[in-house]
Amino acid sequence: MGKTIIISNRLPVQLQIHNGSITATPSVGGLATGMKSVHKGGESLWIGWSGLTDEEIPQILAPAIDNALKEQGCAKVKLTQNDIDGYYFGFSNRTIWPLFHYFLEYSEFELNFWESYKSVNQKFADAIIEQSDEDDIIWVHDYQLMLVPQLVKEKRPNASIGFFLHIPFPSYEIFRTLPWRQELLQGLLGADLIGFHTYDYERHFLSSVRRLLGLEVSFNDIYLENRTIKVDSFPMGIDYKKFSESAQLHDANKKDKRSDFQKRLDQHKESSPDTKLIVSIDRLDYSKGIAKRINAFEYFLNKYPEYKEKVRLIILAVPSRSNVPQYQLLKREVDELVGRINGELSTVNWTPIWYFYRSLPFENLIDLYTSSDIAWLTPLRDGMNLVAKEYIATRTDKTGVLILSEMAGSAYEMNEALLINPNNFEQQADTLKMAITMPVEEQIRRNTLLQNRLSRYNVETWANHFMETLVNQKNGNNDFVSRKMNDSILSAVTKDYKKAKKRLLFLDYDGTLAGFHKDPQKASPDEELYNLLDVLHNQKDTTLFLISGRDKQTFTKWFLPKKYNMIVEHGVWISRNGEEFKLLEKVNGDWMEKIQPVLDSFVDRTPGSFIEQKNYSLAWHYRNTDPDFGAKRANELNEVLTGLIGNDDISVLNGNKVMEVKSSNVNKGRASVRMLGEDAYDFVFAIGDDWTDEYMFQELPESTVTVKVGVQKTQAKYFVENTKKVRELLKQFTKY
Ligand code: ADP
Ligand code: G6P
Numbered sequence: 008m009g010k011t012i013i014i015s016n017r018l019p020v021q022l023q024i025h026n027g028s029i030t031a032t033p034s035v036g037g038l039a040t041g042m043k044s045v046h047k048g049g050e051s052l053w054i055g056w057s058g059l060t061d062e063e064i065p066q067i068l069a070p071a072i073d074n075a076l077k078e079q080g081c082a083k084v085k086l087t088q089n090d091i092d093g094y095y096f097g098f099s100n101r102t103i104w105p106l107f108h109y110f111l112e113y114s115e116f117e118l119n120f121w122e123s124y125k126s127v128n129q130k131f132a133d134a135i136i137e138q139s140d141e142d143d144i145i146w147v148h149d150y151q152l153m154l155v156p157q158l159v160k161e162k163r164p165n166a167s168i169g170f171f172l173h174i175p176f177p178s179y180e181i182f183r184t185l186p187w188r189q190e191l192l193q194g195l196l197g198a199d200l201i202g203f204h205t206y207d208y209e210r211h212f213l214s215s216v217r218r219l220l221g222l223e224v225s226f227n228d229i230y231l232e233n234r235t236i237k238v239d240s241f242p243m244g245i246d247y248k249k250f251s252e253s254a255q256l257h258d259a260n261k262k263d264k265r266s267d268f269q270k271r272l273d274q275h276k277e278s279s280p281d282t283k284l285i286v287s288i289d290r291l292d293y294s295k296g297i298a299k300r301i302n303a304f305e306y307f308l309n310k311y312p313e314y315k316e317k318v319r320l321i322i323l324a325v326p327s328r329s330n331v332p333q334y335q336l337l338k339r340e341v342d343e344l345v346g347r348i349n350g351e352l353s354t355v356n357w358t359p360i361w362y363f364y365r366s367l368p369f370e371n372l373i374d375l376y377t378s379s380d381i382a383w384l385t386p387l388r389d390g391m392n393l394v395a396k397e398y399i400a401t402r403t404d405k406t407g408v409l410i411l412s413e414m415a416g417s418a419y420e421m422n423e424a425l426l427i428n429p430n431n432f433e434q435q436a437d438t439l440k441m442a443i444t445m446p447v448e449e450q451i452r453r454n455t456l457l458q459n460r461l462s463r464y465n466v467e468t469w470a471n472h473f474m475e476t477l478v479n480q481k482n483g484n485n486d487f488v489s490r491k492m493n494d495s496i497l498s499a500v501t502k503d504y505k506k507a508k509k510r511l512l513f514l515d516y517d518g519t520l521a522g523f524h525k526d527p528q529k530a531s532p533d534e535e536l537y538n539l540l541d542v543l544h545n546q547k548d549t550t551l552f553l554i555s556g557r558d559k560q561t562f563t564k565w566f567l568p569k570k571y572n573m574i575v576e577h578g579v580w581i582s583r584n585g586e587e588f589k590l591l592e593k594v595n596g597d598w599m600e601k602i603q604p605v606l607d608s609f610v611d612r613t614p615g616s617f618i619e620q621k622n623y624s625l626a627w628h629y630r631n632t633d634p635d636f637g638a639k640r641a642n643e644l645n646e647v648l649t650g651l652i653g654n655d656d657i658s659v660l661n662g663n664k665v666m667e668v669k670s671s672n673v674n675k676g677r678a679s680v681r682m683l684g685e686d687a688y689d690f691v692f693a694i695g696d697d698w699t700d701e702y703m704f705q706e707l708p709e710s711t712v713t714v715k716v717g718v719q720k721t722q723a724k725y726f727v728e729n730t731k732k733v734r735e736l737l738k739q740f741t742k743y
Contacts, residue, residue, distance in 0.1 A: 009143035011051040011474070014135055016095065016151035018081050019043040021058035022072060029068065029075060034058075035290060035325050035366055037243070037393045038149055038173045044246035045470040046080060054134050057083040060091055084134045086127065093123025096330045099151040105333070106185060107150060107177050108294040108388040113333050116186050125154060128194070132158035141165050144477065147198065149173045154190070157197030167481040169473060170198040171241070174390040175416070176208040179215045189219055196220075196231060200477040202241045204391045204416040209240045217634040223719070230718050232728040233491065237480045241473050242420055243391050247465040250400035251458075253373045258403055268367070269374040275319075276378070279356070283318045283443050286379035288372070288394045289386070290327035291364065293337050296385040296412065296429045297324060301344045301360065303385070303429075307436040308352060308359065316357040318443065320383070323375065325366045338364070376401040381442045383410045385429040391416040395424065396461050405451040405458065408442040410435075420460065423453040489715055492725040492736065500712055501739045507690030509548050513679050513703055514737075515695030516555040518663055519716050522730050525631050527557075527619065532565055539734060542741040544571050552682060554578075554675050556660075556667060556699055558621040559588040577660070577669060577699060578678030579623045591678060594623045594670040598657050602668050605647060613640045624669035626662075641666055663697040676702030683707065693723075694733060 017039050020031040033039070046053050057076065064072060076083055086094075097120035105113035132155050135145060139159075146169045147155045156168050182188055192215060195201055203209045213224050223230040227238045257269075265273065275282070289295035304320050324341065328334045345362045352359050367375075376382070382398040392415035399409060399421075409424040411417065418426050425438050490496070504510065514520055517530060520540075524530035532540075544551050553566060554574045559582075562575050570585035580588040606618050606627050615631035627644060629637035644666055648659045658671040675695075679702075683691060693703040696716035704713040704722040715723035716733055727733055 009140050011144045011146065012135060012139055013042060013046060013051055013053040013146050013148065014131060014152060014155065015039070015042065015053070015055050015148035016099070018053060018055040018057060018076070018079075018083070019046060020076075020079060020081070022075070024059065024063065024065075024068065027065075027068075029072060031075070032366075033369070035327075037391055041243055041245065041393060041466050042148065042470075044249065044466050051080060052138060053079075053081045054084060054131070054138060055081070056086055056091075056095075060088045061085055062088050082134070082138060084131050086130065090123060090127045090130070092330075093120050094127035095151065096328065098124035100328050100331050101333075102185075103150045103153075104174070104294075106181060107174050109175075109177060109181060110293065110388075111181060111184065113293070114184075121187055128152060128154035129158055131155050132162075135159050136162050139163065139166065143167075144474065145169070146171070146474075146477075154194035155197075157194045160197035167200075167477050168198045169200045169202065169477040170195055171202040171473065172208065172390070173204070173243070175205075175388055176203055176212045176215075178211050179218055182211070182215050183219065188215070192216055192220055196229065196236055199234070199236060200473070200480050201236065201238045202473055202476075203238075204240065204242050205419050206240045208390075208416075209238055213238060214635055221634065223717075225719075233718060235480075235718055237476065239476060241469055241476075242416065242464070243393070244461065244465040244467075244469045245393050245396045245400060246467075247400050247462045250373070250376075250397050251403065251462070253369070254377050254401035254403050257370075257373050257377055266370055266374055268371045269378070272374060272378040279316075281317065282357075283380040284321060284378060285318055285381040285383050285439070286321045286323070286375050286398075287383050287385070288323045288375065289325070289384070291324040291334065291338060291341065292327055293333055294386055294388050296387040297322065298337065298340050298344060299387070299429055300383065300385040301341065301348065303432045303435045304360070304439075305348050305352075306432040307439050310433075310436045311440055314440070314443065315352065315359075316354060318359075318439075319357070319361060320359060321361045321363070321375065321379065323363045323365075323367065326364060372397075373401060377403070379407070381408045381410060381439075383439070383442075384415065385410075385412045385427070385435070386415050387412070387429055389415040389417075393417070395421060399454060399457045400461055402454055402458070405454040406447055407454060408445050408450055409457075410438055410442055420464075421457060423456045489721055489723050489726045492714060492727045492732075496725060497736060497739060501742075503712075504690055504692075504740050507548070507688075509686055509688045510546075510550065510690040511683060511686075511688040511692070512543065512549065512551045512740075513554045513675075513682075513691075513693040513695075513707075514551065515675075515697075515700050515716075516553055516557060518696035519694055519700075519730065519733055520553075523630065523663070527628070528561065535734070537569065539737055539741065540571060541569065543737065544569070546741070550682075550686070550688075552679070554679065554695075554703070556621075556624075556626070556662065556665075558619070563588065574675070574678050574682075576621050576624055576673070577667075577675055578673045579621075579670075581678075591681070592670070592673050594673060595656065596623050598652070598668075599623075599625060602648070602651070602657075605651065606644075606668075609640060609644050613637065616640070619665075623673070624667055626665050626667040628665045630664035637664065661698050667699075674702040675699055676706030679703045680706050694736075 015038055017034045019034055019039050021034050023030050101115045102120055131152055144167045148171055156170050216222050216229055217224050229236040308315055345360050349358055349360055376398050384395050395411050395417045411424040411426055412429045413426045427435050427438050521530050552572045552574055556577045557575050559575045559580045562573050573582045579592055579594055581591040582588045606625055610616050613632050616629040619626040656671045660667040691711040693707055694714040701722050713723035715721040715726040
């Protein structure tokens, strides 16, 4: 295995140039703070933006910058001011960020932003390709780089590529509004593993993949033509040890060693020992619900005036994305709100809100966490929210109360916190009161559980879990499926084919020889297919069977004049050498009258679905329905039918977007085995794409060359990707 490459928009440090010299400050934000701990432990290379544009880097300083980054295991992607404006301030933060956080009205769909996003994603991909080897593990992060996985996959098909989204993935109804929705999904599907913080984000993503790309999804695997992509949730943890140990050190510090910031907090505590400190820490971002929180605080003070002078809210807001208009508006709004409330409610001894608009050093962050009785975090939407976890980790004596919005990803794992809806002021006022008056034993009980969980599933465990899943996915990709029919296997099979004295071929039609069509009647054979089948059919010592679930009328029309051998309706009818179809199996169709009304009712309730009536079976097709809805209805129908048919001699077959009810004693396996018994064949071949073909793969003898079309669970020995490859394969058999 090669090295690990981490790619994100931000590097763990941000560079600045002051008076000709370079300074570095740590990056703020969940991605950078979390991944920093992963990066420092290993041999990884981190590629990202240095925080400086090309225009800002004087030529003379360029090598020094590269060296400084190299020392930290980092490499920069060169970005111009124009790139940053269009890709970062534009598409990333004026289009995707608001959309994915359900601020649809803030989302701007600007073609220029999109063009810039594409070109900068290409720059990141180029940087990766330049720095990586074929067997490296590449881990791409976050919404700024959603096209990168595909761009890298094209050039490095064998590399393991993982992608993790640090923000929510919105519901399909929101995501579908994006003009470039397909392109983003396709970009992500270049990865072998796609990770989200929560199961909800994962299921929203899978739903969009199904609905917008029409791809087959089974549980959390997406099937592309020649590979599977795993999608899973990995709730990100924190560097628990770093926070808890820093808090312990902080506690042990003698008074005179404390920071000025801590001294100030201490003074406050000493002068008003029964005043509770409530802290909130976020980037100044509209998704964090800061303005609402301030309003809710005012509401609380009005509802419970006895707490005036008894609580103080400390708001630490870190400047963020200040070139984006919505952030500027928010800054103004928060300034005004704090000013107004402090102006209205302050007394000589008390200011209700302390507001800091700056980034603080880590040490002061710990000062704040450890000094606050309550942490109050109210995001309207938040992918995870690590601040909530960090607060709990610093509570060395296990006291303290966390009030957390249920809209944060971390709320799923932090049930012992007081969970609130940030839009419900009444509930928040009551929760604040509950937090202020919560007995210490209860605080300890809740925090013990939280700390145990957070220390176990920390950021290292999180990263290891993601990496292990990625490596397993790559190594075992397609473990459960068959081997790909590559050139060398194909040439060996063709050799056997040529050597054989008597050959028997079973070829499924839909999804194998021809692609699917919205209307099954329109999926008729083309000239190329006829020519191919003609050659095979007329080959000496070769018996070819088309074997299909289709009805006999359709195959009579398409193939009878060609005199191909055919088995249809899964084995009910057979035709050889242009003869009329005959019954191959004795079947009873009496049940059809009973089942038909059931299927009719499903057609009525499932727009786009329809029934195909065959002589001895009924098929309910749902290819043209909404994929999620169709699959749900198919499950429902399966249950209804299974209950209905009981021990009757009929069974339900789940095909490719079709459910077929037919006699149990009929299937392609049984039919093909009967044909096999008719002569001494020494080369047997069966190919098909769906579940109904599995009967052949299972029942034909071990020596049969069985081939599945598409990457899916199968009993077949080999697979080919699509119908085009099927034809290429069969063409090999015609060449002699
Ligand atoms: P987001 O990623 O949206 O910014 P998170 O809560 O997940 O939100 O992560 C914020 C990270 O930034 C945390 O790790 C926190 O410690 C760090 N951070 C927040 N505020 C400050 C600050 N004022 N100074 C330094 N680091 C901060
Ligand atoms: C969130 C995003 C990160 C981003 C961080 C800070 O955590 O998920 O990708 O780095 O916010 O935002 P910024 O725009 O300053 O990088």
